[in-house]
Amino acid sequence: MFHKATKSLAKQLDPEGDLIPVYCLLDQKHFRPLCLVQRKSKNPWWQKGRYHKTDYKLLDVLFPGNQSAQLGFLSPDIYDSDPITIVDNVDGKLEGDVSVTTDLATLELKSSASMSHARSVKVKKRHISSHVLDSLNGDSKISLDHQLIKQSEKFRRDLYVVTETVETVEEAEFRENSKTEGSILAELRLRTKMTGLRDSKKAVIVPKDCILAFRVKRLIIRGESLGISIFPEDPRLTFQSCKGGYLADGAATQQITESGHMEITRGGKPHLVVKSKREHPLKEVEQECAPLRLLSTDLHVKFLNGFLAVVRNNDLLQELELQLEQALDGINPIKLKTHRPELQGLVENVQDSTGAVCPAIGEAVLYFLQALDELSESELLLLEESVERKMVPKQVPLVHRILENDFSNKKGTLTIDTQKEFAFIEDELDIMEAMIKLSGVTVQRNGASLAMTGNPDAFLTLGALYVVLYVLNLLSS
Incomplete structure (x- = not known):
């Protein structure tokens, strides 16, 4: 129920953007600003891919001797937006042979049924200042001996840093009630068979400062050097070994990336990305x-x-x-x-x-x-x-x-x-x-x-x- 609510809220706040809903309420603290999350380098073509917690923050994997680069992460500039209140209430009863109702989360098909959900939550956006993110490129060094780094490369997991969150300003309750009797009917003569009575009541209490959604930037690790990918369409993966590596400086080559694009590199750096014809998904x-x-x-x-x-x-x-x-x-x-x-x-x-x-x-x-x-x-x-x-x-x-x-x-x-x-x-x-x-x-x-x-x-x-x-x-x- 929590994930269904966060998906609806993320879509409502950013219909065509890259706001990622938090999947599990118990894990929400692991998606705060500067937390590290991971995702498989290869995901099904029909799925954007789920981000998983790592229990680490960016500071934890930086090279211990690089004090100046770490300075900005000890007390980073995190900015809050003004509170935004989101209200989403549906309450009603529908009867008859044809009834189709659409809301943020469900399309109800019924002959005699009542359903309601209530989501009223006040949220704020928190984001890392741009100069902190800029300092990632070139000035920071990664500890290659850290277990997260070693295991992420071994198991081909891309690493991301959380740069923006949507958090609750106060405690909120998400409620969902439904009661269905007889058969469920849909458009025209469609009969979706569900006999008897089903009564469902669900509620989840979301605490103050709970992370509901977040945005990320992908980390790029080459040797001990740490960078951050600014553009979502950047085909580079966190670890170059995940896709065969680059040629030595001064050489040029081309390869097909996991996203199905062709990447042309010069001097070990991406030079040009073009779409490549690939086998149908x-x-x-x-x-x-x-x-x-x-x-x-x-x-x-x-x-x-x-x-x-x-x-x-x-x-x-x-x-x-x-x-x-x-x-x-x-x-x-x-x-x-x-x-x-x-x-x-x-x-x-x-x-x-x-x-x-x-x-x-x-x-x-x-x-x-x-x-x-x-x-x-x-x-x-x-x-x-x-x-x-x-x-x-x-x-x-x-x-x-x-x-x-x-x-x-x-x-x-x-x-x-x-x-x-x-x-x-x-x-x-x-x-x-x-x-x-x-x-x-x-x-x-x-x-x-x-x-x-x-x-x-x-x-x-x-x-x-x-x-x-x-x-x-x-x-x-």
């Missing part, structure tokens, strides 16, 4: 999920049951995803544990007899969970309905076709006759249309034809949906 999905295809039929069933359990229960998803990330981290690996019988078959077979996670299978499972975590609650409801209706085999090639068009880099509209090309019946098309719209794609429907336009963000969101559909279809077949 949909190929990545096949490669990352290949270990799941090799599982036995019996394991397909166990994994599918586990995956459907996390589709239905977001708390299970968060628990399993975080455990698996730590188990695969390589720095402080853990054994997976669960007391939920629906996850037992999955957890037991991701690990070997010693309790260690099998890297190939574990990475494939995490790839699926990360994609699932990108979907909204409404998309998960529609996904569950799609599985029950056995629609997924039709949905996979349709979403593949949309992504192949890559509307994020093209102008114009993609039109697909879903009945002719994919044999969708009308009720199935209602579900598919709703799922595509929730991804941010603009859809105009004419009979069985869908005319679609999108943007880069919609392309990424639809990419996460494709990963989920692809895996569920793979395990079902």
Whole structure:
């Protein structure tokens, strides 16, 4: 619930910016100004990548003898903005065969249901002064013997310094209540099956000075020299060894970066960055999920049951995803544990007899969970309905076709006759249309034809949906 609230608030404060919501309330203190966070050098193409705490600040990894360079970090200039109050309240009851309500966090689909959420919070922005950031370039030295530096380079983790935060000025409460009776109905004749009564009340108390969101700058480490990447599109990674290194001074070469760009270097420094034609990202999905295809039929069933359990229960998803990330981290690996019988078959077979996670299978499972975590609650409801209706085999090639068009880099509209090309019946098309719209794609429907336009963000969101559909279809077949 905390992460859902911080995502909404970050989007409200900076709709098209780079404000990063804090994922876990317990970890929020690790994202204060000048704290170091890390991220994998390589992330799925549909994911911007999650930033993880490190328990260290920038001062902790600077070379001890470089007193002058450290002076600015002992008592840095941190500036506060004027307080900003954000109010987001939704309270209502909807009945009928057709009801679609959109707010910052959810799209509710219901026949007889009431829902409300309340988020009223006063925040301020804190940021590091520019001269402190400027002093990072060239004047500071990194202690290469520090454990964080050594392990980050070994396990290919990019390091970032927190330069700006959004913090609460006073204690705040986020509340969410929902009560649903009977079946949930959506647009037109779509029936998302949910019988009986579900009553949910959640609340989280956020303390004063709590970090809700932050911005970062990437560290660039070459030898003992420390620099900071000012521009987000800078293709350099924290450690040059992560992408093969540079040639000696005076030489020129070119290489493909992790972001899929071609970087031309001269004298060991980036000289020019140009876009490079690369294999379509949909190929990545096949490669990352290949270990799941090799599982036995019996394991397909166990994994599918586990995956459907996390589709239905977001708390299970968060628990399993975080455990698996730590188990695969390589720095402080853990054994997976669960007391939920629906996850037992999955957890037991991701690990070997010693309790260690099998890297190939574990990475494939995490790839699926990360994609699932990108979907909204409404998309998960529609996904569950799609599985029950056995629609997924039709949905996979349709979403593949949309992504192949890559509307994020093209102008114009993609039109697909879903009945002719994919044999969708009308009720199935209602579900598919709703799922595509929730991804941010603009859809105009004419009979069985869908005319679609999108943007880069919609392309990424639809990419996460494709990963989920692809895996569920793979395990079902």
